[in-house]
Amino acid sequence: MGWLAAGDGYEVALVEGRVTARSTAGRSAGRQLKSLPKAVREHPQTDRLRRLAAWLDRHAASCREQVDAWMVSSLPVPTDLLARVWPDEAWQAALRDLVVVGEGEDEVGFLRDATADGGLRLVDLDGETVRIAPATVTLPHPVLLEDLDDLREFAAELGVVQSVDQIHRATWRKPDDLAEKATEVTDFTGGRFASRFGLAARATSLGYRVSGGYATTRVRDGGRTLEPAVWIGEPYWDGESETGALCWRDGEGRVLPLREVGPVAWSEGMRMAAALYAGRTVEEDKTA
Incomplete structure (x- = not known):
């Protein structure tokens, strides 16, 4: 301009x-x-x-939110759609350098360009620029990337900075030894806040929804939408509040056994619980 x-x-x-x-x-x-x-x-x-x-x-925030939604849900995205939005600087900033996976095992790399004919140019793990033109690609959630450590190392060498948090997104792997009937994770319980309002405000500032006594988010995983939820206290309580247990609910509000939670929903739920807990009041050791 x-x-x-x-x-x-x-x-x-x-x-x-x-x-x-x-x-x-x-x-x-x-x-x-x-x-x-x-x-x-x-x-x-x-x-x-x-x-x-x-x-x-x-507009830029909306582009980032949409790309983040594609990534968190690992939804297939038409390559011609990426080509149409690429000339827009806001879309390009949100998409550039995200890890893209095509149809073949070797069609993995950092997105560098989307051409008018629907082709994508990637930098693969060998440092080579390759062109792919599948009908759709995915921008996978990092917990689904088998070569995540290699991608992180290579990204550091390339000086990659992603507008949408993908490869450096905090991830959690679901343990294999979960109890058969377990429905809650308590790793991040007991984080004290001066008020329930402050805890709810932290949740909304991080992009999570507050509904009733819970901070929640929605994640599409394995073809279904799940809702991780962390207890944050009664809505009208004005005293001190603590982070409670984390659970996952299906579309009908049923609390799921932990064994039924998919890898992406697990990781995103733990990420939310950890982010809320990180804002807790930490008392200084007076004897230090």
């Missing part, structure tokens, strides 16, 4: 997401200003750019 006239002697433009002004007259002509003069701050053109910047921020 170019510079737009904003009154006598000034122009404005969006520079790195914020409205910036420059002078068009005198010895400072063409020089960007550190702050907006009052006449520029109140100009209609400035207001339009601010509203555009806000819309662009919402």
Whole structure:
């Protein structure tokens, strides 16, 4: 976007997401200003750019949320859809360098480009740029990636920075020795918060939903949608609160035996419980 006239002697433009002004007259002509003069701050053109910047921020967040949903659910995504959205900078930022898996065993790599003809260019684990053109690809959840450690190491060598947290996402593997009738995980219980409101606020700030006495999220795993849920206290309690047990519910609200929880739902539920617990009040050791 170019510079737009904003009154006598000034122009404005969006520079790195914020409205910036420059002078068009005198010895400072063409020089960007550190702050907006009052006449520029109140100009209609400035207001339009601010509203555009806000819309662009919402659009970028929406793209990241959609890509995150594809990744967490490991849903098949049409390659021609990726090609259509790729020219959009917000979509490209959300998708670039995510690990993509095609139809063949060797069709795995970091996404670098999506061409108009529906092809994708990847950098594979050998450092080679390859082109794949399957009908659909997946952006797999990291717990499903067998070569996750290799991918993390290679990503560090390439200097990969993902906009959507995929390969460096915290993951948990489900233990093999779960009790047959167990329905709860208590690893992250007892995290104290000054108030139930503070615990609920932490949940929503992390992107989780608060419903009744629980912090919840929804995860599609193995063709069904599950709801990990962590107890955070009665809704109208105004005293201290603690994180409770973690369970998983199906679409009908039935609490599942832990053995029935899939790997992605398990990992995402544990990730939520750990993130809530991490915000607990930690008392300092007075004897230290």
